[in-house]
Amino acid sequence: MSGYDRSVYPTFGISRTLLIALLFIGALSLLSLYLGFDAYLSDHPARASLYLLMGTSGFALIGYMFFRSRSTIERIFSIPQVEVVTTLECKTCGLKKIRPFRRGDYLFKEADECTRCKGKMNIVKIYGRERAKAR
Amino acid sequence: MDVLPKAVRMFQQAGQLIPPKNDLGTIMQIIFSLVFFIYLFYAQRIQTMMMLKQVEGALLRLKAIRDEGRRVALKAVREVGKPKEDPAPRIDQILEQFMITPVDLDPAGVVWKLDKIVNVRETRFEEDVRTIAPEANEWEIHNLENLLEAAMALNSIYKIIRHYFILGKKTMNLYIIMQVQMVLPMILQEVEAYSSALQAFTQGTPIGDGAGALVAAKIMWGHQWRTIAKDTVVAEVPFEGRTLLVVKAKGPGGNVGKPGDAVRNLIEERGGKVSKIIMIDAAAKLEGEELGSIAEGVGAAIGGLGVEKYKIEEVALKYNLPLYAIAIKEDIKDVVAPMKEAIFNGAEKAVEAVKRFVRERTAEGEVIIVVGVGNTVGIAQ
Ligand SMILES: [Zn+2]
Numbered sequence: 256m257s258g259y260d261r262s263v264y265p266t267f268g269i270s271r272t273l274l275i276a277l278l279f280i281g282a283l284s285l286l287s288l289y290l291g292f293d294a295y296l297s298d299h300p301a302r303a304s305l306y307l308l309m310g311t312s313g314f315a316l317i318g319y320m321f322f323r324s325r326s327t328i329e330r331i332f333s334i335p336q337v338e339v340v341t342t343l344e345c346k347t348c349g350l351k352k353i354r355p356f357r358r359g360d361y362l363f364k365e366a367d368e369c370t371r372c373k374g375k376m377n378i379v380k381i382y383g384r385e386r387a388k389a390r
Numbered sequence: 391m392d393v394l395p396k397a398v399r400m401f402q403q404a405g406q407l408i409p410p411k412n413d414l415g416t417i418m419q420i421i422f423s424l425v426f427f428i429y430l431f432y433a434q435r436i437q438t439m440m441m442l443k444q445v446e447g448a449l450l451r452l453k454a455i456r457d458e459g460r461r462v463a464l465k466a467v468r469e470v471g472k473p474k475e476d477p478a479p480r481i482d483q484i485l486e487q488f489m490i491t492p493v494d495l496d497p498a499g500v501v502w503k504l505d506k507i508v509n510v511r512e513t514r515f516e517e518d519v520r521t522i523a524p525e526a527n528e529w530e531i532h533n534l535e536n537l538l539e540a541a542m543a544l545n546s547i548y549k550i551i552r553h554y555f556i557l558g559k560k561t562m563n564l565y566i567i568m569q570v571q572m573v574l575p576m577i578l579q580e581v582e583a584y585s586s587a588l589q590a591f592t593q594g595t596p597i598g599d600g601a602g603a604l605v606a607a608k609i610m611w612g613h614q615w616r617t618i619a620k621d622t623v624v625a626e627v628p629f630e631g632r633t634l635l636v637v638k639a640k641g642p643g644g645n646v647g648k649p650g651d652a653v654r655n656l657i658e659e660r661g662g663k664v665s666k667i668i669m670i671d672a673a674a675k676l677e678g679e680e681l682g683s684i685a686e687g688v689g690a691a692i693g694g695l696g697v698e699k700y701k702i703e704e705v706a707l708k709y710n711l712p713l714y715a716i717a718i719k720e721d722i723k724d725v726v727a728p729m730k731e732a733i734f735n736g737a738e739k740a741v742e743a744v745k746r747f748v749r750e751r752t753a754e755g756e757v758i759i760v761v762g763v764g765n766t767v768g769i770a771q
Contacts, residue, residue, distance in 0.1 A: 286418065361769065363611055383595065
């Protein structure tokens with residue numbers, strides 16, 4: 256199975272065919288730009304702008320392709336991890352405590368000892384926090 | 391077919407766009423026209439290739455997540471179960487397990503057949519997990535089961551998408567590829583949900599689906615409970631002169647229990663002397679609805695294959711009991727992810743809604759069954 260997998264996914268990032276195509280388009284675009292400047296200098300503004308347009312759109316296409324294949328790779332390994340927090344409350348004195356979730360925690364469990372009155376603390380709330388987004 | 395003369399005309403027009411000035415200009419004109427021609431005849435093929443590329447990108451991502459699922463499951467089994475031999479081959483075998491649903495050509499009685507098959511599958515799955523994780527305690531076994539189930543789902547989604555990708559690549563058929571490409575956003579959303587389930591079930595945190603179970607747990611906390619059906623518990627809670635029979639799956643392991651059997655057993659135990667059934671469950675919210683908001687309605691609020699829903703509807707019909715429902719709204723991606731605070735608060739609102747319902751719509755002395763539906767991972771009672 257793994258052998259077949261490899262033949263099915265030759266592309267990790269940019270494949271050779273795509274690279275050749277990009278190089279070809281790049282060369283064409285460069286040529287267009289050259290012709291455009293040439294025409295501009297020899298007083299053919301209409302032709303010049305057409306060539307320049309072709310050249311710049313070629314480069315834009317290359318940029319777009321690069322951007323796209325990069326973003327695909329970046330998205331692959333983003334498996335969401337949520338920050339989970341546990342809230343505890345003391346039965347006797349009502350002291351509240353929030354700490355990161357630990358494996359083995361569950362709702363209503365008598366978990367930690369109260370720091371104020373040495374009583375038992377119950378887990379009253381467990382929830383995943385949305386990771387704060389950069390604004 | 392007037393495609394060809396049209397094409398020739400367009401070719402001429404395209405040629406006129408760049409009147410040749412020198413040799414380089416001529417070359418450019420030829421290349422330009424050539425590109426134009428290629429696009430004219432191969433546009434669909436190019437489109438097909440672009441779509442294939444998109445599907446391939448998604449497939450790569452799916453594969454990474456599938457592999458992560460297997461890795462996480464394997465690690466959890468090793469840590470929690472402390473097996474003597476390497477569990478990897480057994481886990482690979484479990485990931486490929488399947489279930490064949492009964493024939494429904496003659497649908498009468500098909501639910502009981504499905505129930506039987508589901509039970510066999512559950513028992514077998516539990517045995518398998520016990521074998522690979524001999525040291526795990528009861529609720530850790532349930533969490534491992536759920537974890538493996540998430541890994542199984544990821545594996546099968548990956549394999550189905552791979553199937554269509556390879557088929558599309560072989561045939562270069564636009565419509566085969568289009569089918570996958572169109573459903574990809576939804577599939578990726580589902581996969582994202584399952585991948586967050588990996589975290590929830592390895593650590594044993596409550597999940598969004600557990601909102602219903604949480605409501606039941608909050609009502610029954612501090613009262614004596616007993617087992618009423620497989621993996622399902624009930625507590626008798628006196629409330630303002632009424633008696634609430636609160637049902638939930640047995641926590642804190644990952645479990646949905648058998649609410650259908652529980653409700654039937656409870657009603658039969660009391661000889662039908664029950665006045666109402668209230669069910670609380672997490673429900674898929676529509677885009678634009680608020681996360682954790684609650685809604686009230688009627689009917690059996692329970693998802694899954696439909697077996698438990700059928701049992702509850704049958705017994706409600708037999709004893710002529712009204713079914714009321716309270717839904718806690720959440721997104722598909724929240725269902726198996728660690729429970730968000732908004733959903734937790736939604737469950738608190740639902741507890742109040744249950745109390746208000748009982749006060750307003752029942753008389754003193756009545757017996758009401760309250761069923762908290764959902765996976766009770768991380769929620770005790
Ligand atoms: Zn205290």
